[in-house]
Amino acid sequence: MLDIRIERTNRPKELPGEDNPLVFGKIFTDHMFIMDYKDGKGWYDARIIPYQPISLEPSAMVFHYAQEMFEGLKAYKAKDGRILLFRPDMNAKRTNRTCKRLCMPEIPEDDFVQAIKELVNIDKAWIPTREGTSLYIRPFMIATSPFLGVRPSLTYMFMIILSPVGPYYPEGLNPVKIWIEDEYVRAVKGGIGEAKAGGNYVASLKAQVKAHEEGYSQVLWLDGVHRKYIEEVGAMNIFFKINGVVVTPELNGSILPGVTRDSVIRLCNEWGIKVEERKVSIDEISDAHKNGTLEEVFGTGTAAVISPVGHLRWEDDVMQIKDGGIGELSQRLYDNLTGIQLGEIPDIYNWTVEVR
Ligand SMILES: *Cc1c(COP(=O)(O)O)cnc(C)c1O
Numbered sequence: 001m002l003d004i005r006i007e008r009t010n011r012p013k014e015l016p017g018e019d020n021p022l023v024f025g026k027i028f029t030d031h032m033f034i035m036d037y038k039d040g041k042g043w044y045d046a047r048i049i050p051y052q053p054i055s056l057e058p059s060a061m062v063f064h065y066a067q068e069m070f071e072g073l074k075a076y077k078a079k080d081g082r083i084l085l086f087r088p089d090m091n092a093k094r095t096n097r098t099c100k101r102l103c104m105p106e107i108p109e110d111d112f113v114q115a116i117k118e119l120v121n122i123d124k125a126w127i128p129t130r131e132g133t134s135l136y137i138r139p140f141m142i143a144t145s146p147f148l149g150v151r152p153s154l155t156y157m158f159m160i161i162l163s164p165v166g167p168y169y170p171e172g173l174n175p176v177k178i179w180i181e182d183e184y185v186r187a188v189k190g191g192i193g194e195a196k197a198g199g200n201y202v203a204s205l206k207a208q209v210k211a212h213e214e215g216y217s218q219v220l221w222l223d224g225v226h227r228k229y230i231e232e233v234g235a236m237n238i239f240f241k242i243n244g245v246v247v248t249p250e251l252n253g254s255i256l257p258g259v260t261r262d263s264v265i266r267l268c269n270e271w272g273i274k275v276e277e278r279k280v281s282i283d284e285i286s287d288a289h290k291n292g293t294l295e296e297v298f299g300t301g302t303a304a305v306i307s308p309v310g311h312l313r314w315e316d317d318v319m320q321i322k323d324g325g326i327g328e329l330s331q332r333l334y335d336n337l338t339g340i341q342l343g344e345i346p347d348i349y350n351w352t353v354e355v356r
Pocket residue numbers: 072196200232233234235236237256257258259260261300301302303
């Protein structure tokens with residue numbers, strides 16, 4: 001159990017109104033969680049304080065060698081008033097896998113979840129209630145030692161901030177257009193692709209800008225060695241439904257193991273839909289599209305939950321997936337996952353955790 005000191009703000013901000021579109025990640029709540037770490041001492045001074053700037057030396061290691069990790073999950077307000085988190089233990093476990101890879105200190109899983117619960121509880125008035133809205137939770141850790149030598153930092157800060165967010169697609173589920181990148185790569189096996197690290201995102205920006213210029217909203221990455229096998233969408237994992245079978249790239253060391261990915265596989269298994277986790281080549285997808293067996297493509301991630309893909313562009317080949325709309329399975333998964341997250345469908349998997 002963490003002993004969390006609480007200092008409440010005496011200048012609460014105005015809550016965003018019901019008609020605020022809640023653009024992703026722009027508004028932050030009244031409070032934040034921080035704790036410090038020192039080599040030899042461990043984690044100390046866990047506190048919830050008013051949301052505010054932090055002070056760091058310009059030589060702090062995070063600025064120079066990017067020793068940084070983050071997580072992302074959501075709190076939902078159920079119709080009956082309960083506040084629900086979705087599988088926060090998975091984020092705690094992933095935090096520690098990421099920290100191991102990045103030579104950062106681990107956090108006991110219970111402490112991680114406790115810190116989230118206490119912070120969300122203090123700022124619960126900020127959880128929006130309109131359909132499709134939620135409170136996005138961003139835990140992250142940075143290296144703070146003032147030192148320009150290349151080695152793991154000796155001191156760290158772990159923080160959690162909260163942001164009320166609107167529906168990912170304001171008009172409801174909406175098919176996206178995806179650019180399959182054949183020049184740049186996001187991650188390679190042996191690198192940090194399976195860690196949730198800011199460094200993976202800076203590697204992805206160039207292709208993201210290129211895709212946007214071409215009118216595509218996201219990039220689908222291929223493996224860094226052969227530029228042949230499909231990896232993921234950078235902030236989402238990817239699924240294909242080919243001839244009735246659901247296929248998704250296996251976790252190979254360069255793909256981020258998504259909580260939503262895991263939940264989708266579980267639901268499909270329960271529903272008797274065959275799921276294969278294996279290598280998927282771009283040629284296989286292109287062939288399936290040509291012969292009419294590519295039935296659905298969708299991305300999975302905390303932000304959008306399920307993101308149906310309407311178009312895929314691979315070099316000069318623009319593939320429209322069926323009628324370019326929302327597939328039956330995509331819709332069913334979206335309805336069930338959001339139903340469980342909002343406490344409207346019985347949670348037979350014990351995925352939700354109540355904040356109180
Ligand atoms: C966070 C993330 C995902 C999605 O993971 P979820 O746990 O489902 O939100 C997928 N890919 C990358 C690179 C990510 O950072």
